[in-house]
Amino acid sequence: MKDQQVACSATSGIDSALLFLGRTAHNRFKCPIPIPEDSVCNGNVSKRSDLAKFLLDIALGIIDEGPMLDRLCYEALDRTMKDLAGECDQGKKSLGGRSS
Numbered sequence: 001m002k003d004q005q006v007a008c009s010a011t012s013g014i015d016s017a018l019l020f021l022g023r024t025a026h027n028r029f030k031c032p033i034p035i036p037e038d039s040v041c042n043g044n045v046s047k048r049s050d051l052a053k054f055l056l057d058i059a060l061g062i063i064d065e066g067p068m069l070d071r072l073c074y075e076a077l078d079r080t081m082k083d084l085a086g087e088c089d090q091g092k093k094s095l096g097g098r099s100s
Helices: 013-017 025-029 050-057 071-085
Strands: 005-010 058-064
Touching (some): 005 025, 050 058
């Protein structure tokens, strides 16, 4: 198996405490609270920041109890990942070509 990174998160703090290196999805992906439409994670994630490097390095993102998370959070994460992946890499793939 390849050496790839996986980001595990949950929708609530109690659930995230049960995961290895678990965090809430809002904390892991820096989704704003409250989340307005057409927003991105953490306002503007610099392409040189540690968060951007982490997001580009993960091969799989897991969100426990994902349906409890607002769709706007997924859309903000999608816009952020596409922005980080760049125009040549993103195409029409969701989350910048990452699995979810």
